[in-house]
Structure formats: structure tokens, C-alpha cells
Amino acid sequence: MRRDRLRTTQTQDSRKIAVWRLAGCSTRILRVQFTTESFTAYRLPARTPLRGVQTGTVMFDPYPDLADARELLPEHGDLWDALRDDYWAALLNRTDLPNPMGA
Template sequence: MEVTERFAVAVQEWAEQTAPTESSRCWGEEPTPQHRAHERRDGVMNRDRMRTTESPDGRKVATWRLMRRDCQVINIQNRADASPAYRWPSGEELPTATPGLVILDGPPNLWEARDAFPGHGDLWNALRSDFWAALLCMTDLPNPLGSWS
């Protein structure tokens, strides 16, 4: 047996032993209503979908997506802020957008966004938690063995 075949078999065995059960999709955690809203019909979450995370007090919201092993922050909204919406980093105002909205051009990853907006620490901590939960969720990973299983 070739090394790559042995590796593929070992990964498959590990995946079968550690796979989440039907009732615990992501490493022993019951899916939240937010996760259920984004599931496909077959019950598997889509990795490249847009996700939202709220700060613990519910005043701030970030929209983000998981790209490979990185978190791209698309926009943030401070619901308690009545200042005009704008694009970051250009500062271009968006008069027709919801007040308190900041659209992040690029888009930056979580750590770049945290550096650019340090006053949103509670939101970034919540997003980091959601990011790791999404990253470690095995149910929405492609099968590394392809059609071998």
C-alpha cells in the first residue's frame, strides 16, 4: 500500500471515530437557531455563506464569511450609532445606507478589522468564538478522500 493510500485510510478512520453525531453536528454542540437558518436541505452547513455575529449586548453586528482558514469581515454595524454609514478605509460616506454601518473594503481578516476598530472588542471576541466554531465544524468540510468513501 502506498504512503498516500495509507494516509487516506488513516484520515478516514480518524474521521469516522471523531465525526459528530447527527444530533451534535459540530463537536458536541447542538446547532443554534442561527446555524439552523443557514443549513442546506441535507442538514450540512455551507462553509462559504455569509455569517453574522452579535456582540453580547446586541448593539453591534458583524457580517463575515469563512474563506479557507480565514475570517473575512464584510461589514460591521453599531445599532446605537446614528453617524452616517461609510466605506472603510476610504471614508466615502454612504447616505442611503443604514446609520452606523461600516462596509469594509478588501475585505480585511478578523485581526486586521480588530486593529482598525479597537473599540469593538466585545464584538471581535464574539466573532473569534464563532470563527473557531465554524472552522472546527467537521460537518461542512469536503471529504478528503473524494469518492473513495
């Protein structure tokens, strides 16, 4: 299993979803989806509107780590807490580590 694969975390009510990956020992969050929202998608931090992207989506450029994402969207602590738990599970999952034997 690749350590840098895309991962998905969602809140218990499935209303908020984050797509992210491990980058070394840190997170890089690509986008979040608010499934019950219908606002025009945009890119942070500039708040640039995105056409042709599913409503309720926030994309990031550059990709923030978890701490920066909390600062950008502090009102979504439940999503960041869930992502933190998934991050630690992924970080400590030894099957995700690269195989030094190249197999």
C-alpha cells in the same frame, strides 16, 4: 452546509453585529452594524460616506480578516472577541467541510 456562507456574530447586548464569511481558514469581514448608533454609514479604510445604507454601518473594501478588523476598529474588542469565538466554532465544525464525494 456551505463553508463560505455568510455568517453573523453579535455582542451579548446585540448592539454590535458583524457579517462575515470563512475564506479558506481565515475570516473576511464584510460589514459591521452598530445598532444604537446613527452616524452616516461609511466604507473603510478610506472613510468614504455611503448614501442609502443604514445608519450605524461600516462596510469594508477590501474585506479584512479578524486581525486587520481589530486594527481598523480597535475600540470594539467585544465584537472581535465574539467573532473570534464564532470563527473557531465554524472552523472546527466538520459539517461545514466540503464533501469529497460531491454529495
